[in-house]
Amino acid sequence: MTTRCMSTGLAVLLCLMLGVGMTGWADLSAEGQPLEDRVGGFAQQLRLAISVASFAVYSPTFRDLRLHAQQLINLLEGAEGRHFVRSENAASPPVGLVVEVATWSRRYADATMEPATRAMLTAATRNVRIYLDLALDAALSVLEQRHLDLATMDMLRVYAYLAAAYERPEESGAVLGLQTILRAFGVTSAEDFD
């Protein structure tokens, strides 16, 4: 009987894991989710934000640029954010990137890992958080601008900070970022998590 219960529980656990893995959008709000899964989902979300920022720079109208800036604010702050605006067009993540990355440091303290690894992850997470805060400030500046040229410059800053937070593999690892965290958890890139 005990064996049967254990088998049943394991099967349920596996189904839950598969169910989470099959969704295209990782649910960052699930507290019980493993950190590596959350990191992978975070990377997907950040990659999406970078994509939005990259084409937002070339928005054909000033209104489009402002709308993309609001999309990025929604991605960064999440549904509970102060500047969040609900959009009927796109699904907004329940937890924003800035909010999510703030919870990782607590998880590092609870996880079992080498002190050097913990220090590296803490530094990388801090950098990612700083870059995301800067990107959020830049996105809010876009909404305050009254001219397309000035708003475009702010959007370029958003893209630059988001790209810096992502830490692309071909870039120097002197300033640790998300790629360092992904490698530490065995997820080498956002596309590996699907």
Add this chain to the structure above:
Amino acid sequence: MERSKKNRTAIIRRSTDDDPLVARRSPAYPGSAMRRPSLSHRAFLVVCLAVVVTTAGGAFLAVREYDALLFDAFRERSIAYVQAFIASTRPWLDPVHPDMLRAASRMLLVGSTLYVELLVGGEVVVQERVDGSIPLARDDGDPFPGVRAEKRILSEDGEWVLEVTVPIVALSSETGEGSGRAGIDPTALRVQTRNTALLAAAATLLFDITVLGAVFWGMRPSRSSITAEFSAALRAPRVAGPLVVDADQKTITLSGHPVALTPKQFSLLAFLAENVDRVCSDREILEAVWADSPYADSKDVKQYVYLVRRRLATIDSNERNRIQTVPGFGYKLISGAIDSALTDE
């Protein structure tokens, strides 16, 4: 002289016949003289038409040129917009990640973008559009071009949409070629164009009003010129037949012979000469000649008229009747032929 049936205006002529100035005066302002504006009304209308046509034409050309620049800028940004979208989604194109592509496409469908479609390896991987926009499936069988292209597509409501198609290059051999296209709504551009046209029209109208107002103001004779002409007209000797009264020089000549009058007699004759061929009442004469004598009356007027007539008669007996009595109305200095029947002597 036959009583004139014309109005009471008279022609004041200078002593020299070759003076081109011919002035008319109104009964209210005896002796006034006005010169016409230097430009005729027709010339002013021509100037107005020229200014309006020139400024309107210039504004039209300027707005059209500005609209062309606006559209070029809009087109360039739209092309770069779609290219940046394709480039940013490349990591999810090879291999294809439909969920991420769909999420990124929905992010694109805000504001001006009406639809987006991604084609990879001959298959449509993403097809998203805003409700009510142009249907993505077309019957013309136009395949995706292999190079970047943009064109105008007419929507069902008659407005055009800018469609941009961008090839996706350097995909793996397993994935194959691809391209993406998006439809951009130029409504914001149309609004900006309309606002520019309205602003140009308002500026042109304001400019025309200012310029034409300045031209019209410049055409008016100046106060100093009016005053100078008026004063010159006032100082000009008054002529009534052979009688010439020069109020400036204080001389009276009759057929070239000087006529000696007392100051009061001179003032009387000068006033009548200012109102040649117009009947002056006793009251008018008293107000003009005896302004400082409150006790003067019609008898004084009658007496001085008699004295002036007698003095004129000493030179030419016929000129006694130059001042005619109009019974019941007053006296009149005539410029034409003398009618002896209208005197009381």
